[in-house]
Amino acid sequence: MTPPPNLARGDLIVLAVPKGRILDELRPLLRAVGIEPEAAFDDDESRQLRFKTNLPSLEIIRVRSFDVATFVAFGAAQLGVAGNDVLMEFDYGDLYAPLDLGIGACRLSVAEPSDLSQSDDPSRWSHVRVATKYPNITRKHFAARGVTAECVKLNGAIELAPSLGLCQRIVDLVSSGRTLKDNNMVEVERIADVTSRLIVNRTALKTRPEEIGGWVERFREATARNA
Amino acid sequence: MQDALHAALLPQGLHDLLPPDAGHEAVIVERALASITAHGYERVKPPLVEYEAGLLAGVGAADRDRIFRLLDPVTQRTMAVRADLTPQIARIAAVRLAHAPRPLRLAYTGEVLRVVGDQLRPERQFRQVGCELIGSLEPTADAEIIALAAETALGIGITGLTVDLALPTLVPALLEAHGITGAARAELETALDRRDASVLAARGDEVGRMLADLVNLAGPVDSALKQFASLALPASAEPDRARLFAVVAQLRGRVPAVPLTIDPVERRGFEFQTGLSFTLFARGVRGELGRGGRYRVAASNEPAVGVTLFSDSLLRALPPPARTLRVFVPVGGDAAKLREQGWITVAALGPVDDARAEAKRLGCTHVWIDAAVSEIA
Numbered sequence: 001m002t003p004p005p006n007l008a009r010g011d012l013i014v015l016a017v018p019k020g021r022i023l024d025e026l027r028p029l030l031r032a033v034g035i036e037p038e039a040a041f042d043d044d045e046s047r048q049l050r051f052k053t054n055l056p057s058l059e060i061i062r063v064r065s066f067d068v069a070t071f072v073a074f075g076a077a078q079l080g081v082a083g084n085d086v087l088m089e090f091d092y093g094d095l096y097a098p099l100d101l102g103i104g105a106c107r108l109s110v111a112e113p114s115d116l117s118q119s120d121d122p123s124r125w126s127h128v129r130v131a132t133k134y135p136n137i138t139r140k141h142f143a144a145r146g147v148t149a150e151c152v153k154l155n156g157a158i159e160l161a162p163s164l165g166l167c168q169r170i171v172d173l174v175s176s177g178r179t180l181k182d183n184n185m186v187e188v189e190r191i192a193d194v195t196s197r198l199i200v201n202r203t204a205l206k207t208r209p210e211e212i213g214g215w216v217e218r219f220r221e222a223t224a225r226n227a
Numbered sequence: 228m229q230d231a232l233h234a235a236l237l238p239q240g241l242h243d244l245l246p247p248d249a250g251h252e253a254v255i256v257e258r259a260l261a262s263i264t265a266h267g268y269e270r271v272k273p274p275l276v277e278y279e280a281g282l283l284a285g286v287g288a289a290d291r292d293r294i295f296r297l298l299d300p301v302t303q304r305t306m307a308v309r310a311d312l313t314p315q316i317a318r319i320a321a322v323r324l325a326h327a328p329r330p331l332r333l334a335y336t337g338e339v340l341r342v343v344g345d346q347l348r349p350e351r352q353f354r355q356v357g358c359e360l361i362g363s364l365e366p367t368a369d370a371e372i373i374a375l376a377a378e379t380a381l382g383i384g385i386t387g388l389t390v391d392l393a394l395p396t397l398v399p400a401l402l403e404a405h406g407i408t409g410a411a412r413a414e415l416e417t418a419l420d421r422r423d424a425s426v427l428a429a430r431g432d433e434v435g436r437m438l439a440d441l442v443n444l445a446g447p448v449d450s451a452l453k454q455f456a457s458l459a460l461p462a463s464a465e466p467d468r469a470r471l472f473a474v475v476a477q478l479r480g481r482v483p484a485v486p487l488t489i490d491p492v493e494r495r496g497f498e499f500q501t502g503l504s505f506t507l508f509a510r511g512v513r514g515e516l517g518r519g520g521r522y523r524v525a526a527s528n529e530p531a532v533g534v535t536l537f538s539d540s541l542l543r544a545l546p547p548p549a550r551t552l553r554v555f556v557p558v559g560g561d562a563a564k565l566r567e568q569g570w571i572t573v574a575a576l577g578p579v580d581d582a583r584a585e586a587k588r589l590g591c592t593h594v595w596i597d598a599a600v601s602e603i604a
Binding site for chain 1: 345346347387389391420421422423424425442446447486488490495506508509510511512513514515
């Protein structure tokens with residue numbers, strides 16, 4: 001797709017937002033900063049990936065939460081919304097996270113089957129096998145206490161892994177804790193509290209400080225009103 | 228067992244440059260050097276490999292994790308392939324040119340090799356072009372280098388250029404003045420690197436507020452400096468602030484058309500700089516075009532300031548080169564005369580039936596027919 005004809009290349013601002021749960025919470029915030037996406041954006045059946053808005057200079061793309069960070073880090077999108085779990089996992093130097101939007105609250109935790117947690121003595125571990133979407137965070141977390149974590153990278157349905165013998169522990173996002181309970185697991189350790197952040201591409205902020213800085217300011221005001 | 232290697236497979240981050248890109252890069256590098264040497268900077272050429280200790284001295288400490296090391300079979304000492312030229316230039320200035328008059332102005336270009344690229348810029352080998360101004364602490368020296376870097380970038384055709392000014396010694400001075408060390412310091416530095424003012428403000432103390440102010444004031448030079456001027460900084464940070472104001476005032480005179488931004492908390496890659504540093508960005512171009520700043524020459528402790536431009540980023544930032552005009556000259560044509568007139572000639576090695584078709588096949592834009600140069604449609 002090409003930018004609208006009245007825009008020179010490089011004048012468009014692309015906002016990357018994650019699919020799913022967080023989008024529902026983000027929607028009012030978008031309205032509050034004056035962004036109204038085209039109708040297809042709210043249509044879950046739509047296959048469209050890229051959406052126009054009421055602002056000719058701003059488009060929205062809807063991608064997986066991990067990919068939000070990648071699009072913004074590489075400058076394919078200038079702004080994005082991503083959880084700090086994603087930022088911790090990738091640690092891109094060219095990404096700034098200037099604003100906590102206060103939405104999408106959950107936590108990143110270690111969990112294990114309930115019966116294991118009765119007998120387990122973590123101080124004796126030298127090595128654990130962990131199923132997770134977050135191999136970097138997991139390795140770092142366990143390494144900090146002298147334990148080698150062998151990570152099995154999964155992209156979803158992490159809670160299945162222990163019951164089928166893939167591993168005994170998982171590191172995953174926990175919000176209500178229901179999924180864990182349904183799978184007979186308990187949360188044993190909290191690695192980080194997670195909320196969604198407004199993220200900004202470094203080069204875009206440096207070379208278009210007024211525009212990009214202006215959006216950060218608008219989101220900041222809207223978030224403050226929300227709080 | 229290893230998979231059989233395809234004959235053309237290169238290791239990650241290493242590329243072949245082909246026509247016209249290889250020629251384009253050479254032209255860019257030549258023009259950049261011409262711009263630098265026109266300001267009185269003289270070329271030096273250090274070797275590709277030297278002893279590890281020399282490369283890691285002083286500002287070279289930043290390269291500790293990115294140099295390729297090899298053992299010198301003759302001396303049994305560890306050698307390394309340079310990952311940056313600046314430490315080599317500093318060594319030359321301090322030792323071989325110790326008696327050359329100061330300020331000393333040196334220019335260079337050369338390939339560098341790194342163990343890993345980064346995520347955004349995967350190149351492990353690329354060419355650096357740059358200059359170092361050694362022996363002066365004057366803000367005029369900083370301004371000369373920054374203006375020269377900007378003029379050079381503009382001169383080779385970069386558009387949408389921005390110079391971002393940083394004070395990498397400011398935050399360490401602040402943290403030291405408030406006695407913040409260890410894990411608390413690491414946590415603050417992570418928040419600073421993400422420009423997350425909320426974590427800083429949430430500390431609720433003076434240093435948290437000051438760091439949050441520093442993060443929030445980043446941006447275009449006019450508003451940033453106004454806010455920066457009114458911040459109450461510890462005495463140890465005053466020289467940094469004074470230098471920044473002096474340099475900005477001079478840059479406004481030297482390169483008035485180049486937008487300046489200020490980011491006082493920028494420190495990535497500037498860990499071993501000793502004062503005002505800067506990064507060149509171009510609108511819409513991923514990564515940095517170049518960077519530089521103040522440092523101390525390890526062997527002599529002389530103050531120095533320099534800049535390095537990265538050839539791969541420059542190539543990415545520039546439009547593809549204009550089509551080169553080449554004329555195909557059949558046997559018997561006077562190619563020498565055409566070259567005198569400025570043409571690039573491609574000579575036939577034997578008689579051809581259709582000179583026009585042959586010229587086209589060889590990628591020529593023109594052909595020598597009937598004693599005249601004629602354009603190929």
